[in-house]
Every structure is written in C-alpha cells, then in structure tokens.
Amino acid sequence: MRIGCPYCGERWNDEFIVLGDADALMKRPGEAQFALFYDYVYLRDNPAGRHRELWYHQGGCRQWLVVTRDTLNHTVHSVETARCVAQDREAAS
Amino acid sequence: MSAQPYRVATGGLIDRKHLCHFRFDGREYTGFAGDTLASALLANGVSLVGRSFKYHRPRGLISSGAEEPNALIELRRGAAREPNTRATTIELFDGLEAQSQNRWPSLGFDLLSLNRWAAPFLGAGFYYKTFMWPASFWEKVYEPLIRRAAGLGRAAGADDPDHYEKSFAHCDVLVIGAGPAGLMAALTAGRAGARIILANEDFVAGGQLHGDGGSINGTAAAAWVKGVIAELAAMPHVQIMPRTTIYGVYDGATYGAVERVNDHLLSVPAFEARQRHWRIHARRAVLASGAGERPLMFANNDLPGIMLASAARTYLQRFAVKPAGRVVIATSCDDGWASVDAALAAGVAIAAIVDTRSEVDEALLRLGRRSGAAIYCGGEVVKAHGGHRVGAISIRNANGSDTRHDCDGVWMSGGFSPLIHLTSHLGARPQWDERLQAFVPGQTLPAGLAVAGAACGDFALGACIAAGQRAGIEAAQACGFSAPATEPILCPETPAAVGVIALPRTAAGPVFVDFQNDVTAKDIALAAREGYSSPELAKRYTTLGMATDQGKTANINGMALLAATRGKSIAQVGTTVYRPPYTPVSFGALAGHHRGKDFRATRLTPAHHWAQEQGAVFMEAGAWMRAAWFPKAGESDWVESVIRETKATRSSVGLCDVSTLGKIDIQGADAGAFLDRVYCNTFSTLAVGRARYGLMLREDGFVMDDGTTSRLTPAHFLMTTTTSNASKVMQHLEFCHQALWPDLDLHMVSVSEHWAQYSLAGPRSRNVLQRLVDRQHDISNEAFPYMGAREITISGGLPARLYRISFSGELAYELAVPARYGDATVRALMAAGGEFGITPYGLETLNAMRIEKGHVTGSELNGTTTARDLGLGRMMSTKKDYIGRVMEERPALRDEKRWRLVGLKPVDRSHRLKAGGHLVGRHEPAVTANDQGYVTSASYSPMLEQWIGLGLLSAGDKRHGEIIRACDLLRQSEVEVEVCDPVFFDPKGERLHG
Numbered sequence A: 001m002r003i004g005c006p007y008c009g010e011r012w013n014d015e016f017i018v019l020g021d022a023d024a025l026m027k028r029p030g031e032a033q034f035a036l037f038y039d040y041v042y043l044r045d046n047p048a049g050r051h052r053e054l055w056y057h058q059g060g061c062r063q064w065l066v067v068t069r070d071t072l073n074h075t076v077h078s079v080e081t082a083r084c085v086a087q088d089r090e091a092a093s
Numbered sequence B: 001m002s003a004q005p006y007r008v009a010t011g012g013l014i015d016r017k018h019l020c021h022f023r024f025d026g027r028e029y030t031g032f033a034g035d036t037l038a039s040a041l042l043a044n045g046v047s048l049v050g051r052s053f054k055y056h057r058p059r060g061l062i063s064s065g066a067e068e069p070n071a072l073i074e075l076r077r078g079a080a081r082e083p084n085t086r087a088t089t090i091e092l093f094d095g096l097e098a099q100s101q102n103r104w105p106s107l108g109f110d111l112l113s114l115n116r117w118a119a120p121f122l123g124a125g126f127y128y129k130t131f132m133w134p135a136s137f138w139e140k141v142y143e144p145l146i147r148r149a150a151g152l153g154r155a156a157g158a159d160d161p162d163h164y165e166k167s168f169a170h171c172d173v174l175v176i177g178a179g180p181a182g183l184m185a186a187l188t189a190g191r192a193g194a195r196i197i198l199a200n201e202d203f204v205a206g207g208q209l210h211g212d213g214g215s216i217n218g219t220a221a222a223a224w225v226k227g228v229i230a231e232l233a234a235m236p237h238v239q240i241m242p243r244t245t246i247y248g249v250y251d252g253a254t255y256g257a258v259e260r261v262n263d264h265l266l267s268v269p270a271f272e273a274r275q276r277h278w279r280i281h282a283r284r285a286v287l288a289s290g291a292g293e294r295p296l297m298f299a300n301n302d303l304p305g306i307m308l309a310s311a312a313r314t315y316l317q318r319f320a321v322k323p324a325g326r327v328v329i330a331t332s333c334d335d336g337w338a339s340v341d342a343a344l345a346a347g348v349a350i351a352a353i354v355d356t357r358s359e360v361d362e363a364l365l366r367l368g369r370r371s372g373a374a375i376y377c378g379g380e381v382v383k384a385h386g387g388h389r390v391g392a393i394s395i396r397n398a399n400g401s402d403t404r405h406d407c408d409g410v411w412m413s414g415g416f417s418p419l420i421h422l423t424s425h426l427g428a429r430p431q432w433d434e435r436l437q438a439f440v441p442g443q444t445l446p447a448g449l450a451v452a453g454a455a456c457g458d459f460a461l462g463a464c465i466a467a468g469q470r471a472g473i474e475a476a477q478a479c480g481f482s483a484p485a486t487e488p489i490l491c492p493e494t495p496a497a498v499g500v501i502a503l504p505r506t507a508a509g510p511v512f513v514d515f516q517n518d519v520t521a522k523d524i525a526l527a528a529r530e531g532y533s534s535p536e537l538a539k540r541y542t543t544l545g546m547a548t549d550q551g552k553t554a555n556i557n558g559m560a561l562l563a564a565t566r567g568k569s570i571a572q573v574g575t576t577v578y579r580p581p582y583t584p585v586s587f588g589a590l591a592g593h594h595r596g597k598d599f600r601a602t603r604l605t606p607a608h609h610w611a612q613e614q615g616a617v618f619m620e621a622g623a624w625m626r627a628a629w630f631p632k633a634g635e636s637d638w639v640e641s642v643i644r645e646t647k648a649t650r651s652s653v654g655l656c657d658v659s660t661l662g663k664i665d666i667q668g669a670d671a672g673a674f675l676d677r678v679y680c681n682t683f684s685t686l687a688v689g690r691a692r693y694g695l696m697l698r699e700d701g702f703v704m705d706d707g708t709t710s711r712l713t714p715a716h717f718l719m720t721t722t723t724s725n726a727s728k729v730m731q732h733l734e735f736c737h738q739a740l741w742p743d744l745d746l747h748m749v750s751v752s753e754h755w756a757q758y759s760l761a762g763p764r765s766r767n768v769l770q771r772l773v774d775r776q777h778d779i780s781n782e783a784f785p786y787m788g789a790r791e792i793t794i795s796g797g798l799p800a801r802l803y804r805i806s807f808s809g810e811l812a813y814e815l816a817v818p819a820r821y822g823d824a825t826v827r828a829l830m831a832a833g834g835e836f837g838i839t840p841y842g843l844e845t846l847n848a849m850r851i852e853k854g855h856v857t858g859s860e861l862n863g864t865t866t867a868r869d870l871g872l873g874r875m876m877s878t879k880k881d882y883i884g885r886v887m888e889e890r891p892a893l894r895d896e897k898r899w900r901l902v903g904l905k906p907v908d909r910s911h912r913l914k915a916g917g918h919l920v921g922r923h924e925p926a927v928t929a930n931d932q933g934y935v936t937s938a939s940y941s942p943m944l945e946q947w948i949g950l951g952l953l954s955a956g957d958k959r960h961g962e963i964i965r966a967c968d969l970l971r972q973s974e975v976e977v978e979v980c981d982p983v984f985f986d987p988k989g990e991r992l993h994g
C-alpha cells in the first residue's frame, strides 16, 4: 500500500504508523462527560469500504494525515493533513 | 558409458566449449554452461531424481521449469545447503553439488517405499483420521514420525554464510516474463520512452520459443529474441533483469521480486549478494507469464520418463538433450503433435501417438503417419509399466481393445493452462473459460496490471506477440507516452494448444494428480464423498496443491476430477485462489541484512567509546547500548560493582551517561498551555529557569510517560521523556497539536540525538561542576537551587544546559552539551572529579539508587498503572482539562483494592528478592486465585545492605508493615517480605539540597 503524503509525495506504507478512525479520534469531547469519553476512547466503527483514518508520517515529515482508504482493497482515495481537517472543523463550528 | 550419452550432437543454447563438472548424489557428471541441472542430468541418462513425499515412489523430471513437482534437490553442501530447489531452474555451474531428497538409504533403494504397499491406508485425510488420538501423542510420537517418513529436504542447520540484499525500484512499466509476449510488450513500451523493468525468471530470454522454434516476420525465433534483447539493452531507460522472479503482487501497484544474483556461481564473489529482494513500484505492469502444460491422468503416470510434451521439446531443442530414445506421445490437443518433428529431428523413435480426441486434424495425422508411429485417435493411455523408469504403455483403443507398446518415455499434453497466479494475489478468483478449457484471470485484476499472450489464452505465436504489442502500447499510453509506430506481426500458424481435460476412465493403478504431495485421483474422489467437496476444503483435506510447487501442474486436473465426482462442470465448482509467493522465496532474501545483530540498528551514545575504555559491561535498552556497570579488578559480579559505585556516589560523586533520554524542544507562545493539556500537572506556571517533574497520561486515564520539563525562556520548554518512550511521546504530542488543537501557537522537534547528557550525583557534584562551568555562571546552592534549569557555558564558551535534578536522591545535576562534545565533556568531568574520586556508574547502580528512593521507571509505568496506583495521585490537577483526566475518574480506576506501589523487604535480610515474583498472603497457597500483585523491580541495596524491591500490591498503600510472600514459580523461589513505604533511603529528601 502506498500513501500520497501532501508534503513528501507517494510513499510506501512502512514509513507510516496508523492510529485509527480519524473522525472519531479527532472529535475529543470538550465537556467532562463520561458517556462521551467512553465512546471517544473505546468505540470505533470498523467499516468494510471507505474509511477515514489517521496515519502518521513518522519516516518522513512527521505530519498526521487523514487518509481515506478502502479497507477492502487498500485503495487510497484522498489524503489531507490532520491539521487542515482540524482547522476546517474549528472554523465550521 | 561415454560422457553425456543423451546429448544431441549439435544445436541448443549451450556452450559446448564450457564444460561443467558436477556431482549428483556423490557421482560425478559433466554438462555444459547453459544447461540446467535437470537438462545435464538427462544428458547423462539420469532419469530417477527423487522419491515422492508420502509413498517414496521413484520420480523423474516432468517439466523443464518452475512448475516442477518432482525434481526437488538439496543444492550445495554444509551451511550453504539449500533444500527443495528445483533441478529444472538451477543453472549448471562447474563444481555444482546436489543431492536427491526424501530417500533412505539411497535413491535407487528406498526402504520407505514400502509405504507404497500401505497406500490404501495413506489416502486423503489419513493424518486427520489416524493421528487424532490420544492428543498427547501428537507432539511426541506422531509428528516426528510423519516428519521423518514424509520429509522434504533438510535445512542446513547452520547460519547461512552468504549475504542477501533488499532493494527498491520504480518504473513506468513492469513486464513480467520474457517470452514472445513479454519481449514484444517491453520493446513496444520501451520504444515509446517508458521506463521499463523486464523481469525474467529464466536466465535466457525467449521462453517457450526455445522449445518450439518457429519464425517471426521471417526471422528464426532465436534470432528474433537476440535482436529484441539487443535493442532493449541499448535503451538507457530499460532494465533487463534475468534470473528474477516476480513472486507476489501487493496493494499500491507493488510487486515483490527475488533476483538470484549469484545462485548460478559456485561461490558468491566477495562483497556481493547471493540473492536480492526487490520491492518494485510500477505504474503499469504486463503479465506475460505464459502457459503451463497439463499432465494426463493414467495409472502410474508418475513413472520416470513420463514428462510434459513441451518440456520434452525444450530439452530437445534448447538443451540438445534426448530425454528418451523411444517414446509414446499422448495428447488431448494439437500442440502435443508438435513433438513429432522435434523427436524425429533428434533421432528419437515414436512408438505410438495417442490422442484422446476421436476427430484429429488430417494434417496432424499425416505428420504422425510419416513418423511411423501407431496412431490411436479416441484412445486412452491406461497404464504405464516399469520400475525405476517407464518401460511400456498400455493403450485402450477407441474400440475398447488394449495394446501395449514398449517405450522409455511418454510425452504428454493435456492442453495448456494460462499461468495466472499473480492475477489473483489481491483476491480475484480465476474464471473458467469454456473455449480455452482453462481458468483465465478474473474480472478484477490488480490495478494497473494487464495480462498478455499465452497467460491470457493467446496460445498461437502470432496472437501472442500481437497481444504483447497491444499491451505495451496501452501501458505506455497509460503512463503518458505516445504509441510508437508498429508493424504487423507475421508468424506461421502454430498448432492449437487448447485441450480437453480427459478424466481417467479406468483405474488400473494409482493415478497421480498432485505429484509433489502424492495426491491421487482416488483421494480426490474420497474427499468429495466424505463431504470435502468445495475446492478449498478438498485442497486442505487431500493436501492437493499445498506443497512447495503449490500444485502448478496439479490443480486443474484436481478441480476437473472434483467437478466430475460431483456431477458438475468445472465452471460451477471453481478453483482455489492463488496467494503469494508464486515460487518459494528464501528467508535469506526476505531478511536481507536484517539478521543477528543487524536485525535493527544499534544506537551508541557519544561517550560510548569512553565507557568502553573504562571496561563497562553494556546492556541493550531498546536500540541503545548502555553501560550496565563498570567492573573493577577483583570484583566478581555486578552486585560488588554496584555496591562500590553506589557508595562512592552517595559519599562523594558519581557520573552516569543519561544521553539516551528522549528530549523534545517545544517553542511558541502557547507552549505552556499545550503542556498543561498533555501533562496531568501544570506547567504554564513554571518559572523561567526552573524544571518540574511531569506525568503524562493516556486518554484512557493510565500513565503514559514521565520526565522533567524545563522552561528555558517564556516561550521555550525542553521536555524529557523516558528512553523507551521517546518516539511514542513525540508522536503523541504531534497528534495532540495537529489533530486536536491546531490553533495553539507552537512548534516542536525531537532533539534527543542533539544533546549528550551526564548526571553528576553526590555531595561533591557541585565541586566537580564548578571546575568546568564558566565563571560568570553562579551555580551555588542559593543562585541555582534544586530544580533549577539554565543555559550556561562550560570550558570557556561551550554552550551547555544545566539542570539540577536528581534520580538518585543526592545533590545532583544533569549537564547537557551538544552531542559532538559529549566524549570530550565526559573526559573533562572525569578529570575535574579526580580529586573527589569521581566514579562512573551504570544502569544497575542507577536502578539500585532509584529503588532505594522509590522512584518509578518503565517497570512501574507499564501501561497498567494509574497515577494513584503509583502514589502520584496528588499530581493530577483538578483545575484544568488534560489528556486522561475524565477517564481517570472512572470508579474502577479509583477502587482502593487496585494494585498500589509499595516497597518490599525480605524478612530474612539474607534472602534475595527477584522481580517478577507474585505476591500472596503469608499463609496462602501460591495460586492464581490468591494473586495480590507482583514485584516490579528488585535490586541489592548497598545502603540498606539487603535486597529490596518495589511492587504493585492490592491496597498496598494501606498495608505497610504486613508480612506477605513473593512467590516466583518459574524460578522456584519463595521469600517472605515486609510491605513498606517505597522510599527506603533518606525519606525526608534532605540529601537533595546538600
């Protein structure tokens, strides 16, 4: 599998570390509510098909990336930096 | 017998001037450069090359390529011995030594061939049925027994003496196979300007052209191949890789390949690799792997001398070797008849031609009659007769009568199957093509991969080359190149290779389907009867297609039998999915240089050589080599060294290299606010010039890491992490900043390698430092108190950082200097401390002193402990949000019965305490139900003069003074211990301020 890093270009996946569901992980609850935090820390969907995931380019630019990947065939559909995704979200809220 | 009695006098792609001596099973033979071991053995009349896996039946060569199921041999001797290599793909070299496998005591006389008489009991599912009970027998009795009887080759049992490499490549178009289609695809795409890698499993380009001859645009096939290779070789953007097998297709247009760089030489030249593993990224790939001929199914079809017709032609024409003197040609397609001319040209007599089809083209029949052979259309080979080699064949005529023909060879063709293995490596299932009577690539090919030539069913030479040309144009265009001018391809018509799979109609003996795994037609029928009737189930039950050849010659016949037994068509039954590797890949190639100490990089601190000079004993800490202790003459074990090092440090001064700590430089207006969110305690209030101990939690509330963080300027912090978590913490901080709080104004960078850092501990540490620190920096107790952190200069202007922090509990400093000054600095510190008896100490003394002080390390920060468990609950701020805060409040994490940090002291001061022992009540049996915790760290305490330890004990913080037992069942020790406060030494911390 290869990931097109916006900074470094297309690289083999051994340069990256995967963390998991980007949308879940980036929605850290602001309020100190147990229920929300249980979901945030533990509950993940495991979709068969398109999935937005966080990947860290450890062997490259050290940027966290939101990679939209098909879990059935590892096709990478899009790559954004987590920073941009997070900033867009903040701007929208 | 003369040398190479079966060599044809002229022809072949062999170099007759280059004689190669080789040994097979101890006997000496000769061959020529350009031979394979297989062709050289045949040239010498050696037809028996192995014993079969289960029944130890005599076996000969069936094929001339990678699909060979029988001729598995051990190549080379001693540590370089490689089992299960195929004689058909081993390039002959002078001095080659090979041995047959799976025979005892010799190939000609094999005692275990008695298994043949036990064949009725060794059928499908035999292992499952027989070796079921009792379960305890499996490991001790059954498995060794089966392994001895049914072994493949022997592993060398010694370290591989050769080197292997890993390499990476990128290209526009990867062409897999250098037969007619592959050559044409590479040539066409290469002419268009695309960067090409042409991977050829063989050491000679041309593929089956060298077996079948023919002409292309009026040029003889061999000359055409030469011309194409010459043109490709002249293109700077084309890389031709002979002896290279593409063994797997992976996601992201990635291909795995093994290049056998020096396997064809007696010994690997100095500084070169035996094999090189390639990971290739190709924007487009053309699979031109060709097609494989299918064996016919008849009784004793495994006797030596019986081989595929196309292989026989390859031996005759490419290698100028006669595999037999008088043959029967048995076929179910026109292509089998192509062997007639090849046989006659080499002087091989043809006893009979048997075609399973009743209707055969008149031109073929004329050809057959001219050869003088008896011809049987609509006939069937019923049985082969012979011992170590086929001696005769029984043929059933179309009218039902039987005839017997003497022969010493049978050349068979059951038609051809495209070699489509790579197309299903990403999961696509092959599809049955009724017209081709073969499985073809499924609908969903790996992205970017196209199939061309015989691999796609274009068996006829003209169609095959035209398909290669089309594939080359398409691939080049897909990569943005414009199509080159092309000329039409003109080839004489070649015989059709489509053949019907003829099922055995009579059972006159064992009919082999999978030669390598000894699976017979009967086994397949049995599996189907017993319910294992889907291809995947039948495969596992019978082991069809599961050996090192992965059933390349076997699968299709197996599927046809399975379909027939179930009364269904092959299309309905389907086939198994191929997985990588296409042919076996050696562990050496996959490992490359990553073996032994080179498995991963070793990290050395800047003062490593200094420590070596001091005679340090090193230990591995992650990738780091760290000094464990510095033995002096007369010290017999590490404990004696630790006692000396500790006492010297606590009474005067000691020095320890702490350069391996992770260091993260964090700068920006919001750096303090950021640290407040990632640490459970507060850092935004830290004064400039001060350090603070910080505790970092995971979001689930457990402790992640600890360390001191200093504020050098208002917007500049330096964080330290534990050695082992350095990269994990960096990754975590980057996540927090980039994904959670991108608006915080800060940057960070790992500076772990930039700074060499030394701990100076003990009452005299300040005296030593004062001799190095430049005079303008006041480091007196008043000017630079405990937890001070400051940028200074030493030795006349060298920038350094000084932290007054302590892990040992003594007055202590950590001095950081740019890494390139690390070695010089440690030597300067040692010189400056000479008069105080400065003593270098290692990890063991560091550990002993920190246990005496009750400080936690990775043994306690082990991912299962909370701040409260470690007695650090008060560090957690209640005034801010931070990573881990909410989840730490979960009731279960605040349960008083959780395992809490305690100190542990053997009641009998002479007893030794070991880390890992579990804690149980004083009078309770040591069983899991009574487990109350465990010893996390233990050391001899030079100050207490006894063994002490830290542990995690249920409600341990409230049990000080209680006597319990530490039970180590693995090392069979039981020690009565007293639970105590984890701080053993200087509980009030007075020495810190000295």
Ligand SMILES: [Zn+2]
Binding pocket: A005, A006, A007, A008, A009, A057, A060, A061, A062, A063
């Ligand atoms: Zn990158």
